Structures are given as C-alpha cells and as structure tokens.
Amino acid sequence: MSHAPVASNTPKMPKDFHIFGSGISFSISPTIHNAGFRHYNLPYKYDIRESTTIDQVSNLIEEEKFGGGSVTMPHKLHVHKFCTEQTDIARLIGAINTLIVKGSGTERKIIGENTDWSGLHSIITAYAAKTNQQPKAGLVIGAGGASRAALYAMHRSGIERIYIVNRTLAVAEKVKADYQSIFQIDVVDNLKELPCLPDVIIGTVPADTTTEEQFSAIFGTRGLCIDMAYKPRHTPLLTAAQRHQEWRTVTGLEVLLAQAYDQFRLWTGLEPPVEKMEEAVFVHERETEKTRAGML
Incomplete structure (x- = not known):
C-alpha cells in the first residue's frame, strides 16, 4: 500500500x-x-x-x-x-x-x-475515467503560447483527432508544423467548418475577445469544455457549453489550481x-x- x-x-x-x-x-x-x-x-x-x-x-x-x-x-x-x-x-x-x-x-x-500541459492532462484523464469514455476528438481555440500546452495535453490524453482554429491561419499552421514529428494537428479555417464535433474543447484566448454566439454550433451530445481564461470566471465559451446538459465545464481557476x-x-x-x-x-x-x- x-x-x-x-x-x-x-x-x-x-x-x-x-x-x-x-x-x-x-x-x-x-x-x-x-x-x-x-x-x-x-x-x-x-x-x-x-x-x-x-x-x-x-x-x-x-x-x-x-x-x-x-x-x-x-x-x-x-x-x-x-x-x-x-x-x-x-x-x-x-x-x-x-x-x-x-x-x-x-x-x-x-x-x-x-505544468500547464500536465494540469490540463490531469483534468482530461479524470473526466475520461469518471465518464468511462475515451475522448476521440479535441478542439483548441487559439494558437498562442497556452494553445501549445493544450494541444500537447490532448495528445498525451490519447485524443486521436486534434483540431485547432485561430483568427490568423499562418500562426496555427506554425504550431502544427512544430508538432508534426510528434502528432498530427488539423488546422480548421473557422468553427463552422469542423470535420466533426469535438469531445474536448479547450479555449486559450482572452474571454473579452469572444462572444457566446461564436460557439453555438460546436457542441455535440456530451463532452468536456475547458477555458484557460479566468477573467471573468464564466466566459462566453463556458456559458455556451453550459447550455448543453451533458457537457462538463472547467473554469480557468480550476486549470490554475491543477497546474x-x-x-x-x-x-x-x-x-x-x-x-x-x-x-x-x-x-x-x-x-x-x-x-x-x-x-x-
């Protein structure tokens, strides 16, 4: 023991x-x-x-x-x-x-x-264990420094299809290229063109640059939605996720604690x-x- x-x-x-x-x-x-x-x-x-x-x-x-x-x-x-x-x-x-x-x-x-990646990894794996379901598709919103930790956390959590969307495509493409020898990332032009609905969503952009309406069509039946921004505590992304009963939401404060x-x-x-x-x-x-x- x-x-x-x-x-x-x-x-x-x-x-x-x-x-x-x-x-x-x-x-x-x-x-x-x-x-x-x-x-x-x-x-x-x-x-x-x-x-x-x-x-x-x-x-x-x-x-x-x-x-x-x-x-x-x-x-x-x-x-x-x-x-x-x-x-x-x-x-x-x-x-x-x-x-x-x-x-x-x-x-x-x-x-x-x-430890940004490992904190996110612990949240994702705990969710998978609790629901007894391995997430298959993940979406990262944003392509700044925090997104790199989010993408790597998804990869280490066993998520096979990983998508990234960013206002500037060239920045997302650079992140994809940096990881291509380790795992595959698909760059998506915008949220309306996702090849499939994700099981895990991680937001990595400032909350005040987003609106709830932006995220209305990215939620499937169930999943995990994490926002790394923690001002305000309930961001537009998390508010959109909470409209779906089977979605678990994780605030930026919970991410901060995990890391x-x-x-x-x-x-x-x-x-x-x-x-x-x-x-x-x-x-x-x-x-x-x-x-x-x-x-x-």
Missing part, C-alpha cells in the same frame, strides 16, 4: 518562491502555494514579482534562497536564458511556466519545466493539500467580493 509523502522532520531552510510576469498584481497563486506551505509548516514564502521583462528579476532567480518560481506571460518564452537546463517537454512546448531548483552552491541548477498542484509536488516532493489550497482560494475570493461590494 502506497502512502502520500509527508514532511520530513529534518529542519528546512527558509526559501523564497515567486511568480514572475506582467499584469499579475491580482494573482491568486500566492494564496494557493502559501496555503500548501503552511499545511506542512514549511519556512517558505511565495510572492508576486511583477516586471516588464524577465531580466529585471533575474537577480531573484540567482539568490541562494530562491526555492522555485511560477512564470506567466510574457516571460514564459524568455526565461529559458536563466535556466541551467529545460525538460524535453518544456522545450517541445516552447514555454516554461515553472522553475525548479536542484542542488546548492556550485552544484545548483535551475530547471525549466511546463499549481504539479508545481507544489516538483518544489517540495510532497503531495499538495488540495482541500486546504481550494479552501484558501474560496476565502480569498469571498473577501475580495466583500471588498469590491464595499467600494460600490
């Missing part, structure tokens, strides 16, 4: 964890990870370090106390220059969202990893206290709503 890892009795050295990005002042990642650190009584703290370029915060990565980091846009594509190495998957996807520290002193390494669980494992070697992390987010959201209501 296997047991979840537990915190070692060996005293831990204080470590600093950060999220790097631009426009992230309201990130809830500190709420998620600090709840996990508190659960295991780890002397770690996680905070927001906002900057326009990754170079502006490179000194934090080089500090001995640096324990690891989350990386969001626009730094996912540039942080590799401060990594000792990248995992094969991070290199394939072309984006790093997680920095892992191994060793110390002259043996210290900064490893670039991607954060993988980050926590990589940083600590411990199982994330999922309930504690979710509860911390719930309390944070409730307090934010109270503050917002008080301002009106």
Whole structure:
C-alpha cells in the first residue's frame, strides 16, 4: 500500500518562491502555494514579482534562497536564458511556466519545466475515467503560447483527432508544423467548418475577445469544455457549453489550481493539500467580493 509523502522532520531552510510576469498584481497563486506551505509548516514564502521583462528579476532567480518560481506571460518564452537546463517537454512546448531548483552552491541548477500541459492532462484523464469514455476528438481555440500546452495535453490524453482554429491561419499552421514529428494537428479555417464535433474543447484566448454566439454550433451530445481564461470566471465559451446538459465545464481557476498542484509536488516532493489550497482560494475570493461590494 502506497502512502502520500509527508514532511520530513529534518529542519528546512527558509526559501523564497515567486511568480514572475506582467499584469499579475491580482494573482491568486500566492494564496494557493502559501496555503500548501503552511499545511506542512514549511519556512517558505511565495510572492508576486511583477516586471516588464524577465531580466529585471533575474537577480531573484540567482539568490541562494530562491526555492522555485511560477512564470506567466510574457516571460514564459524568455526565461529559458536563466535556466541551467529545460525538460524535453518544456522545450517541445516552447514555454516554461515553472522553475525548479536542484542542488546548492556550485552544484545548483535551475530547471525549466511546463505544468500547464500536465494540469490540463490531469483534468482530461479524470473526466475520461469518471465518464468511462475515451475522448476521440479535441478542439483548441487559439494558437498562442497556452494553445501549445493544450494541444500537447490532448495528445498525451490519447485524443486521436486534434483540431485547432485561430483568427490568423499562418500562426496555427506554425504550431502544427512544430508538432508534426510528434502528432498530427488539423488546422480548421473557422468553427463552422469542423470535420466533426469535438469531445474536448479547450479555449486559450482572452474571454473579452469572444462572444457566446461564436460557439453555438460546436457542441455535440456530451463532452468536456475547458477555458484557460479566468477573467471573468464564466466566459462566453463556458456559458455556451453550459447550455448543453451533458457537457462538463472547467473554469480557468480550476486549470490554475491543477497546474499549481504539479508545481507544489516538483518544489517540495510532497503531495499538495488540495482541500486546504481550494479552501484558501474560496476565502480569498469571498473577501475580495466583500471588498469590491464595499467600494460600490
């Protein structure tokens, strides 16, 4: 019988964890990870370090106390220059969202990893297990950095027919070409020309660039709809999916949590206290709503 890892009795050295990005002042990642650190009584703290370029915060990565980091846009594509190495998957996807520290002193390494794909993969495989149905066709909306993780997650989940639709076809074609040696992606001109209705849909574009009407004809009998955007919480894509009773919807917040669980494992070697992390987010959201209501 296997047991979840537990915190070692060996005293831990204080470590600093950060999220790097631009426009992230309201990130809830500190709420998620600090709840996990508190659960295991780890002397770690996680905070927001906002900057326009990754170079502006490179000194934090080089500090001995640096324990690891989350990386969001626009730094996912540039942080590799401060990594000792990248995992094969991070290199394939072309984006790093997680920095892992191994060793110390002259043996210290900064490893670039991607947990965006693995968080999505866990959501898709959990859905397949719960419904006892293997999804056969998947659709990714958008062709930016997040789409690359979504496409790879679909491939690793065993989805055989994978479609991508994007406003600029040339960008989608580039993504297809980058993956063609690993798996096949079909570029679709627009949502009305899908060869078949998908079982899994992942939206990767900002919610404010879409309308509910755009997505009215892409839903079959049942399936899984994920939106990686989490502002607003209920996006036009998810609202359209919720009109279909047999469709399960997953918000961007749930995606954020799923990838954060993988980050926590990589940083600590411990199982994330999922309930504690979710509860911390719930309390944070409730307090934010109270503050917002008080301002009106």
